[in-house]
Amino acid sequence: xxxxxxxxxxxxxxxxxxxxxxxxxxxxxxxxxxxxxxxxxxxxxxxxxxxxxxxxxxxxxxxxxxxxxxxxxxxxxxxxxxxxxxxxxxxxxxxxxxxxxxxxxxxxxxxxxxxxxxxxxxxxxxxxxxxxxxxxxxxxxxxxxxxxxxxxxxxxxxxxxxxxxxxxxxxxxxxxxxxxxxxxxxxxxxxxxxxxxxxxxxxxxxxxxxxxxxxxxxxxxxxxxxxxxxxxxxxxxxxxxxxxxxxxxxxxxxxxxxxxxxxxxxxxxxxxxxxxxxxxxxxxxxxxxxxxxxxxxxxxxxxxxxxxxxxxxxxxxxxxxxxxxxxxxxxxxxxxxxxxxxxxxxxxxxxxxxxxxxxxxxxxxxxxxxxxxxxxxxxxxxxxxxxxxxxxxxxxxxxxxxxxxxxxxxxxxxxxxxxxxxxxxxxxxxxxxxxxxxxxxxxxxxxxxxxxxxxxxxxxxxxxxxxxxxxxxxxxxxxxxxxxxxxxxxxxxxxxxxxxxxxxxxxxxxxxxxxxxxxxxxxxxxxxxxxxxxxxxxxxxxxxxxxxxxxxxxxxxxxxxxxxxxxxxxxxxxxx
Amino acid sequence: xxxxxxxxxxxxxxxxxxxxxxxxxxxxxxxxxxxxxxxxxxxxxxxxxxxxxxxxxxxxxxxxxxxxxxxxxxxxxxxxxxxxxxxxxxxxxxxxxxxxxxxxxxxxxxxxxxx
Numbered sequence: 001x002x003x004x005x006x007x008x009x010x011x012x013x014x015x016x017x018x019x020x021x022x023x024x025x026x027x028x029x030x031x032x033x034x035x036x037x038x039x040x041x042x043x044x045x046x047x048x049x050x051x052x053x054x055x056x057x058x059x060x061x062x063x064x065x066x067x068x069x070x071x072x073x074x075x076x077x078x079x080x081x082x083x084x085x086x087x088x089x090x091x092x093x094x095x096x097x098x099x100x101x102x103x104x105x106x107x108x109x110x111x112x113x114x115x116x117x118x119x120x121x122x123x124x125x126x127x128x129x130x131x132x133x134x135x136x137x138x139x140x141x142x143x144x145x146x147x148x149x150x151x152x153x154x155x156x157x158x159x160x161x162x163x164x165x166x167x168x169x170x171x172x173x174x175x176x177x178x179x180x181x182x183x184x185x186x187x188x189x190x191x192x193x194x195x196x197x198x199x200x201x202x203x204x205x206x207x208x209x210x211x212x213x214x215x216x217x218x219x220x221x222x223x224x225x226x227x228x229x230x231x232x233x234x235x236x237x238x239x240x241x242x243x244x245x246x247x248x249x250x251x252x253x254x255x256x257x258x259x260x261x262x263x264x265x266x267x268x269x270x271x272x273x274x275x276x277x278x279x280x281x282x283x284x285x286x287x288x289x290x291x292x293x294x295x296x297x298x299x300x301x302x303x304x305x306x307x308x309x310x311x312x313x314x315x316x317x318x319x320x321x322x323x324x325x326x327x328x329x330x331x332x333x334x335x336x337x338x339x340x341x342x343x344x345x346x347x348x349x350x351x352x353x354x355x356x357x358x359x360x361x362x363x364x365x366x367x368x369x370x371x372x373x374x375x376x377x378x379x380x381x382x383x384x385x386x387x388x389x390x391x392x393x394x395x396x397x398x399x400x401x402x403x404x405x406x407x408x409x410x411x412x413x414x415x416x417x418x419x420x421x422x423x424x425x426x427x428x429x430x431x432x433x434x435x436x437x438x439x440x441x442x443x444x445x446x447x448x449x450x451x452x453x454x455x456x457x458x459x460x461x462x463x464x465x466x467x468x469x470x471x472x473x474x475x476x477x478x479x480x481x482x483x484x485x486x487x488x489x490x491x492x493x494x495x496x497x498x499x500x501x502x503x504x505x506x507x508x509x510x511x512x513x514x515x516x517x518x519x520x521x522x523x524x525x526x527x528x529x530x531x532x533x534x535x536x537x538x539x540x541x542x543x544x545x546x547x548x549x550x551x552x553x554x555x556x557x558x559x560x561x562x563x564x565x566x567x568x569x570x571x572x573x574x575x576x
Numbered sequence: 577x578x579x580x581x582x583x584x585x586x587x588x589x590x591x592x593x594x595x596x597x598x599x600x601x602x603x604x605x606x607x608x609x610x611x612x613x614x615x616x617x618x619x620x621x622x623x624x625x626x627x628x629x630x631x632x633x634x635x636x637x638x639x640x641x642x643x644x645x646x647x648x649x650x651x652x653x654x655x656x657x658x659x660x661x662x663x664x665x666x667x668x669x670x671x672x673x674x675x676x677x678x679x680x681x682x683x684x685x686x687x688x689x690x691x
Contacts, residue, residue, distance in 0.1 A: 401628070405655045406583045409676045413589035416680060420596050439677045443657055452660045465659050 006062035013069035014049045020076035021045040027080075037239065044246035048072055051249035061256055063115025068249050071104040075245055092141070092158040099137030102179060102219075103129040105248075106186055109212050112252055113204065113259060125189065129182050136175035139168035176223050187216055204258045211251035215244045266353050273361035282309055285338070285358045289351065295339040296358055297325070306337055309362065314339075328355035335359050379553075383486070386551040390489045393450040400446045408439055454492050458482045463495050463513055470499055472508060478515035483522060483574045490552040490572055491515065491524045497545050498526035498568045506530025506566055521554075522574040525567065533562040542568075578603045578620040578648070580611040580637070582630050590624070590679070597681030606630075608637040619646045622688065627654040638668040651687055653679060 025042045052072060056065030077097035080090070106129050110122045117123050141158045143165045194202065194209050218240045225233055269288035276284050286294040297306035297314045306314040316325055316337070324342045328351075329335035336359045338351055415432050419425070446452075454462040460478035467474035482488070495513055502511050508530030515524050534542065535558075545568075546556045553573050560566040577599050581587045584606070591601045603618045605611040608629045615623060623641055627634040638650045650671045654661075657675050667673060672687040 401655050406586055409655060409679075410583065410585040410589050412677060413586065413593050413679070416593050417589065417596065420593075436677060443660070447660065452656055453665075456661065457665060461665070468659065 003059075003062045006066050007056050010052060010056040010062065010065045010069045013066070013073045014053055017069065017073045017076045018046065018049055020073070020080045021049075024076070024080040037242075040239070041242045044242050045072075045076065048246045048249045051246075051253045055249070055253055055256060058256055058260065061115075064111065064113060064252065064256065065115075067108045067111050067115050068252060071101075071108045072245070072249070074101050074104045088156050088159050091156050092160065095137045095141045095144075095158050099133035100130065101133075103133055105215070106182075108248065108252075109186075109190070109208065112208050113256055121189070125182060125185060129179070132175045132178040132182060136172055136179070139171045143168055173227065176227060180220065180223060183216060183220060187213075204255045207251035207254040207258070208248070211244070211247045214240075215248060218244065266350070266357060269354055270357050273357055276361060279309055281358050281361055285354055289338075289340065289344065289347075289354055291340050291344055293323070293341060296355075296362075297337040297339060298359070298362060299329070299334045299336055326351050326355070328352055328359065336362075382551045383553070386490075386548060387486055390450070390486065394455065397446045397450040397452070400442060400449070405439065405442050405446075408435060408442065411435060412439070450489075451492070454488060455485075459488045459491055459515060462488075462492050463515065466492075466496055466499060467513060470511075471503055473510045474499065475510070475512045476515075478513065481517075486552060487522055487572050487574050490549055490554070491522060491570070493548060494524050494545055494556075494568070494570050495526055497541050501534065501541060502526070502528045502530060502566070505534065506532075508565070517574065518571075520574065522572045524570045524572070527565060527567040529565045531562065532560045532564045532566050534558060534560040534566045545570075577601045577622045577624060578605065578611065578614055578618060579624045580605045580608075580614075580629070580634070581624075581626040581653070582606050582628075586676070594624075594681060594684070599681070599684075608632040608634070611637050612640055615641055615644060615648060619644075620648050623648045623650050624684075625650050625652050627652050627656075635666075635668055638671050642668065642670060649688060651684065 021042065025038060025045075028038055049069075049072060052065050052068040055061045055068060074097045077093055078101050080094070103126055106126055107117065110126070111117055117126065141160045142162050145157050145161065145165050146155050190209065190212060194205055197205055218237060221233070222237045222241070225237065266288065269284060272284045272288070273281060282294070282296045285296055286292050295314070296309060297316065298308070299305075300307055303313075306316050308314055316339075319325055319339060322342055323339055324345060325337050325339050326345070326348065327334040327337045336355050338355050340351070344351065412432070412435050415428060415435065419428050451462055451465070453465050458480060459482075460476075460480045463478055464476050467476045483491070495515075499511065499513075502508050506528045508528035511526065511528040511530075513524075513526050515522065517523070542556075542558065549556050549570050549572065554571055557569040558566070559569070577594065579587055579590055579594075579601060581590070581604075587604050587606070591604060595601050599622075602620055603614045605614045608631045611623065611625065611629075614620075623638075625634045625638055625641075629637065634652055634654075638652060641648060641650055650668070652667070652671050652673045653676050654673070655676050657677075658673065661673075674683060674687050
């Protein structure tokens, strides 16, 4: 549930509780039972509801407030309907409320201060209390009939009355024994929690702890009195019972207030600054200092001037009357300054602390922005390096063709001319064979550096030509469409390196290359039916590939279960 | 025959080789524009045309030559091999291709007879 919904639920329950209490007081007044007890009862009830609402107003207190409101509502129902003259509905409601009141109480205490139960033990205790309560009040719910039990308060049966009755007093007594046992466990649990709490947390637990021991003592005393059948102390215990309705929520409020006090206004500011986005630091600061006109000025040492959150310079020589500048930081070396109402000067420590916190938050934001910018720059520089390397490869390939290879080709023609001139045919044959080998090696080298067909014809034909030269059959599924040069080059070298790996390591009988376009991304998949088990080790070819595709803004997926072949998949962004 | 290649030594040696093998080499050109000019002037039967020329692609030159009144047979030559161009390479119609490292008088005759 959101905080707003929780608050709405608290509000609804508070309204219901108040209505029940007012009805009860009015009814008791009509019954002629006005007196100090009733006044105290009415005041305590209203105050308790007010405390629950106050808890709900605190940030993070909504859930706790709901738990308090549930308990108050159940208690009010319990008090109101106990001797409602004739209503079967009221009797049914009272019996249920009376049975569940101890559980609601336990939940409220155990859930403090977060509003949630912690751990299986607490949940089990509450579940057992609910069970004991249902057994306890289940008997009168089902079997109570007026006149059947002299000591019972209601005058009508519940809506669940079965039409028969029996002496169910032992059932009630048995549940009381269970309640007392559960109560002891509850007390042990609370003592344990108090002892385990660090000193800092103990202060916040103490008010509720005291209130609970008070309430628990009263609760146990009441049951003992009831079990023993003594009438004397009942009235006194009723007073204490009513005081509890106020004491418990009040203790919770005080505990939560202690938590807030420990955090203080600066704590709130730090929490708020942690969540503050760009441009929200100054308003947060203004709220925490309590000066809506407050301005935050940051000192930029390189520029020797103050700027605001957006980086615009602030003219500190033109501060209007009634406003002053408080510098933050060591004397002569400001890190920031606050421009504020001069009446706040008495709170210099608060101003300094708040300014430092704000400075920290802004520094954080600035560093993050800087980091993001650096990362973006790193990415684009990596892409530029790869692009430059690719351009260099194309240049080297061209140079090989235009330079060395042309000279060797001319040499070939010269050798042919020599043959016509009856030179030594054996020697000539040897020279021509050497020359052809050199030319072939040169062509292979050039192709490895950057294949012409990729530039001229694109990815599909280049990959098909690559597949044609492979030692094993390779099926290629690829169209003839063109992509940006950087993408084509990256994709080509992915396939080339993958096929190279297939030939070297996979012991595959065949392989397949699929290149297609999906959702604006070029997908390249190379799979083989070899031995699998490939890993991208550092410095290896696969790692080099991963780096290359990462530079193109893509990622590489390698699936290579031992014995199940290898599939390499790369998705490259290819623009529109 | 007209020989078009931007490498002077290759051009000169090819001219000598083919002349000695009985081809009548009537002219040489070092770039695309020169090739078209010389072809118009000399009306050769055959043009030996490098695929990569400094001013424009040999393929474009081949297409232009095909439009001449007495269109010559064009044999495209390249320092790259056939597989570097791929199976789907769009060779201009009516052209043969001969890698430079396979260029001999005999291979040229083959290409002219069969291509």
